[in-house]
Amino acid sequence: MTAQVSRVQDFGTLDVTKSVRSRDVSGAVERLTALVESDMDRVNQTIIANMQSDVTLIPQLAGYLIASGGKRLRPLLTLASARLCGLTQGDEAINLAASVEFIHTATLLHDDVVDDSSLRRGAASANAVWGNKASVLVGDFLYSRAFQLMVADRNLATLKTLADASAVIASGEVAQLTTANDLGTNHQDYLDVIEAKTAALFAAACQVGAEAARAPEAEIEALRTYGHNLGMAFQLIDDALDYSADQEKLGKSVGDDFAEGKVTLPVLLAYEQGDADEQDFWRRSIERLDQNDGDLDRAKALIARHDAIAGTVAAAERYGARATAALASLPPLSDGVQDIREALEDVITFCVVRGH
């Protein structure tokens, strides 16, 4: 049993299959990458070729973000889903996987503008280097390129899936603007926001892989469900890490969510269980954004007192268990793809234990 998994088990709610627990999940994403390596190389080539432009600022800015060490988790899910559904040559999944990464990158660029973030993946964010204007417009460019790539595949099912996901993502981002700084946000509102801003693209990334493979409806649905629940778990842990992570390991600014007054699950749980004094603190710091030195430390201490990180991780584990169940619901697969299924299982656990 690995250190990471034991750490999660401390929260007492781990619910993953025995087979996952018996494997080391720390390199799960890397192992999945290795399994689809030649396809992933082509995705990277497609990404690089399609961010070129005579307008040199576009490849500069896009390349900065795209080359800055993201795990390419979403395009990886597209490739793995396509393989799992029997697409032995990845041809039809390459453009889709690149499109998914472009849509993701476009949302990161716009997110950083909206959040006034100065760090992304451990380096200065693109808007900090090139300014908000360039980030908005290069985001638009990448988003358009994503649609050009999808149109080139001439598959209306995958076009619909990613157009729908994009609309959900955008509306979720707007919803997040309106729930920010409101401690009256209920758990369902919070879950709706993370569904839209994160889980929708994870779900679509898996779904289009299955659609590219012309998989039966039940397989498409199972992979979509896997992606959705994986995305929910991923974002819950992201929100936990913003109060609990080692900044260097996380590669983003710890405390960003607090500084912006984002109402995430760790805050909601601590607020709901807090006494009058504590609730006053949260209202001042999160709702009125009246923050002083030491407030982030106090927020962390209150979150720890009320086991709000553990509560958030527990919620992530519940989604992780649903992702595991969705994978298990797939019909028996050909021998050649059993390793991909196992790697996708391990990715669930990785997403839950990462950074802790």
Next chain:
Amino acid sequence: MTAQVSRVQDFGTLDVTKSVRSRDVSGAVERLTALVESDMDRVNQTIIANMQSDVTLIPQLAGYLIASGGKRLRPLLTLASARLCGLTQGDEAINLAASVEFIHTATLLHDDVVDDSSLRRGAASANAVWGNKASVLVGDFLYSRAFQLMVADRNLATLKTLADASAVIASGEVAQLTTANDLGTNHQDYLDVIEAKTAALFAAACQVGAEAARAPEAEIEALRTYGHNLGMAFQLIDDALDYSADQEKLGKSVGDDFAEGKVTLPVLLAYEQGDADEQDFWRRSIERLDQNDGDLDRAKALIARHDAIAGTVAAAERYGARATAALASLPPLSDGVQDIREALEDVITFCVVRGH
């Protein structure tokens, strides 16, 4: 002969057909609207239905801009092009026309953020009312909705046309960022920017109408060429108006381009013909953005001294003449659509003479 047309003739380069000169063009857009009125009503219904969302900020903000009195020129071009190519029932052009307006609205929202504009169509711009963050995200939402609407039509040709146009628009906007404040911009660079930021969507709006009608390639190309040249003329006049218009009539802030240091044709022409003192003035105000009270008036005076408005209008007229020629190149059309062809001709003249 109308007052507007005489005004253009003062510049001595008017080159439009006699038939256009003999009609009053001031109501050209309204007349074209009347000719496709029932389709336009359905486009407006489609627009309103598709900007709805549980996230109330989306219809609020989108509705503010969409309802604020734009002429719907671009969707009108789509409907008119479809009719001209024989689509008697507009069904297949309705979603496309709404998509074109959504793409246009999304670019306006992002433009106003990028330009820090406070006025749009004579009222406070959306970003001035709701802030830049909401404008960025609602723009993303409208852009996604545009693709959802197009996907619903299941026509890969029109999807490709509008995905391509969107990528060109975005790259043009980035290019404009990099040419801003650079008086070394040559005429071709300037024309490339306005081609991308304006003419590309005019061209695509016409093209998709013809494609929806399954028109022969020559008709698609003729209408695309019409739209491209109309868009070039439209933007040249827009850039002239920023130094010459009656602010109330124009419905946007006169002098915005100057305040932002945009290098447009009126500035380039005045700069190139200016003496050393004048060039110093332009370098200080446009390149270094070191502007004082009275500088806008001086800029206008220098532009007048060098006939730079007339030069810009003359360039617009040359594009207008090409748009007229493209319309004339269409094969003989059925009697029922001759009035639409005439209205499209008048729209060219209207675009050239508007606001003067």
